[in-house]
Amino acid sequence: MSALTSNKSVLSWIDEKVELVKPDKIVWIDGSQEQIEELRATACSTGELIKLNQELLPDCYLHRTAVNDVARVEGRTFICANSKEEAGPTNNWMDPAEAYEMLYDIARDSYKGRTMYVIPYSMGPVGSPFAKVGIELTDSIYVVLNMVIMTRVGKDVLEVLGDSNDWVRGLHCRCDIDEEKRYICQFPQDNTIISVNSGYGGNVLLGKKCFALRIASYQGWKEGWQAEHMLILGIQNPEGEVKYICAAFPSACGKTNLAMLIPPEIYAEKGYKVWCVGDDISWIRKGPDGRLYAINPENGFFGVAPGTNEKSNPNALASTKKGTIFTNVAHNLDNNTVWWEGLDKNPPANAVEWKGNPWNGQESEEKGAHPNSRFTAPAVNCPCLSSEFENPNGVPISAIVFGGRRAKLAPLVYQSRDWNHGVFVGSIMASETTAAAAGAVGVVRRDPMAMLPFCGYNMADYWQHWIDIGADLDPEKAPKIFNVNWFRKDDEGNFMWPGFGDNLRVLDWIIDRCEGKVDAKSTEIGYIPYAEDINIEGLEGEVSIDSLNSILEVEKELWQEDAKGIEEFYAKFGDKIPPVLAAELETLKKNVQ
Numbered sequence: 361m362s363a364l365t366s367n368k369s370v371l372s373w374i375d376e377k378v379e380l381v382k383p384d385k386i387v388w389i390d391g392s393q394e395q396i397e398e399l400r401a402t403a404c405s406t407g408e409l410i411k412l413n414q415e416l417l418p419d420c421y422l423h424r425t426a427v428n429d430v431a432r433v434e435g436r437t438f439i440c441a442n443s444k445e446e447a448g449p450t451n452n453w454m455d456p457a458e459a460y461e462m463l464y465d466i467a468r469d470s471y472k473g474r475t476m477y478v479i480p481y482s483m484g485p486v487g488s489p490f491a492k493v494g495i496e497l498t499d500s501i502y503v504v505l506n507m508v509i510m511t512r513v514g515k516d517v518l519e520v521l522g523d524s525n526d527w528v529r530g531l532h533c534r535c536d537i538d539e540e541k542r543y544i545c546q547f548p549q550d551n552t553i554i555s556v557n558s559g560y561g562g563n564v565l566l567g568k569k570c571f572a573l574r575i576a577s578y579q580g581w582k583e584g585w586q587a588e589h590m591l592i593l594g595i596q597n598p599e600g601e602v603k604y605i606c607a608a609f610p611s612a613c614g615k616t617n618l619a620m621l622i623p624p625e626i627y628a629e630k631g632y633k634v635w636c637v638g639d640d641i642s643w644i645r646k647g648p649d650g651r652l653y654a655i656n657p658e659n660g661f662f663g664v665a666p667g668t669n670e671k672s673n674p675n676a677l678a679s680t681k682k683g684t685i686f687t688n689v690a691h692n693l694d695n696n697t698v699w700w701e702g703l704d705k706n707p708p709a710n711a712v713e714w715k716g717n718p719w720n721g722q723e724s725e726e727k728g729a730h731p732n733s734r735f736t737a738p739a740v741n742c743p744c745l746s747s748e749f750e751n752p753n754g755v756p757i758s759a760i761v762f763g764g765r766r767a768k769l770a771p772l773v774y775q776s777r778d779w780n781h782g783v784f785v786g787s788i789m790a791s792e793t794t795a796a797a798a799g800a801v802g803v804v805r806r807d808p809m810a811m812l813p814f815c816g817y818n819m820a821d822y823w824q825h826w827i828d829i830g831a832d833l834d835p836e837k838a839p840k841i842f843n844v845n846w847f848r849k850d851d852e853g854n855f856m857w858p859g860f861g862d863n864l865r866v867l868d869w870i871i872d873r874c875e876g877k878v879d880a881k882s883t884e885i886g887y888i889p890y891a892e893d894i895n896i897e898g899l900e901g902e903v904s905i906d907s908l909n910s911i912l913e914v915e916k917e918l919w920q921e922d923a924k925g926i927e928e929f930y931a932k933f934g935d936k937i938p939p940v941l942a943a944e945l946e947t948l949k950k951n952v953q
């Protein structure tokens with residue numbers, strides 16, 4: 361098949377890689393429906409995909425990954441910057457020359473007997489001033505079909521690229537899915553990503569975390585913009601005005617759910633609406649009017665399946681009803697559909713679990729779906745997709761919200777005193793780990809700005825970049841910065857806040873604060889709502905003013921403890937810690953003394 365471009369930098373890079381991995385055949389992905397159909401058929405013939413019930417789930421497919429390959433592998437993810445210091449203490453680092461040599465040894469000849477798919481893709485609407493081009497080489501049809509959903513793929517991307525050398529190189533090799541030889545390596549200084557021995561999500565859909573966060577965060581640092589692990593949503597009030605919020609929560613901590621939330625009845629009745637612009641990644645830059653604007657560089661949702669249901673997230677569920685690839689969920693053999701824990705209370709008896717074994721959901725103690733099983737759904741399917749989704753200039757941001765999963769300490773919501781204090785609040789985020797990454801679940805760890813696994817350079821430089829971005833904004837126009845925690849638990853281990861759609865009640869307060877419409881209590885850690893300013897109408901029996909007060913409390917002893925943890929964390933960065941943040945920490949320590 362002939363190349364779809366005459367761009368010399370593209371062609372010579374592909375030639376080199378062909379020489380290395382030795383495919384039988386090369387296929388350029390042009391984005392046509394015809395080609396997609398052909399690939400689906402091929403994948404079904406080899407068992408890579410299972411075609412689901414086309415009446416109930418048109419154009420939907422099921423895929424199972426290898427049992428040892430079900431989540432991102434942070435321990436095997438490397439930032440191959442020129443020096444260890446540039447990668448910083450929170451990233452794994454490898455010398456670029458050594459990394460290339462090792463990766464090339466693993467990749468050499470690995471496409472023998474296989475096809476090389478060349479995927480030209482755009483992160484961001486094609487041709488948008490925010491958008492960036494990538495090319496991923498892969499030997500996996502599953503990767504191709506996921507990238508077709510998650511990004512903008514095809515010929516027009518190459519047309520926009522023209523002769524430019526400004527594009528991100530991505531090489532993915534499945535090899536033998538050998539955990540011991542699995543590496544996800546980013547070379548920020550070379551605009552290059554190499555991923556070997558995995559076939560799962562964030563490890564291999566290179567446009568997502570590898571490019572749109574790790575490489576892009578570095579590009580943003582150099583070019584004066586930001587790539588963040590943030591959802592974007594628009595809240596429309598009864599007057600029809602829409603305000604946009606970006607929110608950063610760690611993996612599996614509620615971004616997709618918040619981005620698609622359904623307003624509680626008392627809000628819906630008044631005419632409130634919520635629009636989803638993005639559920640995972642934001643690219644943010646200053647617009648001509650001096651405000652910050654954000655786009656969602658993705659074109660689909662790679663969402664956590666378990667827990668998604670008609671009640672918790674009907675918009676996400678609706679998004680999965682056509683053109684979706686399900687990964688590692690249970691297969692209901694009675695009607696050839698899919699099932700996962702928390703979909704409904706009626707697990708299929710005649711089914712296959714995520715590992716591929718027969719499974720009786722009515723009787724089995726085992727899970728049918730892996731806790732990190734996912735759906736890859738086209739954004740256009742989403743009933744609440746924002747009309748601004750394709751806006752090449754993005755949406756103006758009123759508020760930035762940080763949040764984590766913390767049973768104790770972090771209150772339901774608080775506001776930072778100003779931008780720099782807000783950067784501090786983001787930098788001290790901590791959260792309980794989840795199934796989105798391999799390793800222990802439920803351990804509290806520092807996860808600044810939800811970027812711990814995704815920052816492509818030294819986190820201290822990243823914080824300074826945040827401070828510089830703020831210094832360049834007129835404080836009147838800068839987004840206000842908040843912290844939320846939907847996950848506070850009582851002593852019996854029950855969540856103390858209903859969460860999901862009811863989170864709009866907190867966002868409502870946030871927007872009111874941005875507009876100066878509501879007062880707040882100045883505390884040791886920032887501004888906290890007066891309980892009566894959070895609307896709990898309709899939550900009778902679930903939330904009372906008393907319980908609200910208890911999740912809005914600043915528990916000084918816990919904060920003293922936490923300040924020690926922050927100090928230890930900051931110490932890892934030595935004298936690279938921005939003085940602004942060091943001073944904020946001193947203020948916090950003094951305040952909670």
Ligand code: GTP
Nearest residue numbers: 610611612613614615616617664667796846859860
């Ligand atoms: P990634 O795609 O990994 O980045 O995850 P995410 O941040 O988009 O998380 P997602 O919205 O998929 O939610 C992950 C889990 O958190 C699901 O099991 C949800 O049911 C649960 N969850 C989401 N929002 C809330 C909430 O407000 N309260 C509670 N208690 N759980 C929530």
Ligand code: SPV
Nearest residue numbers: 432561562568569611796
């Ligand atoms: C996350 O872990 O934050 C995800 C899933 O969004 S993955 O694409 O695998 O990184």
Ligand code: MN
Nearest residue numbers: 610611612640
């Ligand atoms: Mn994510």
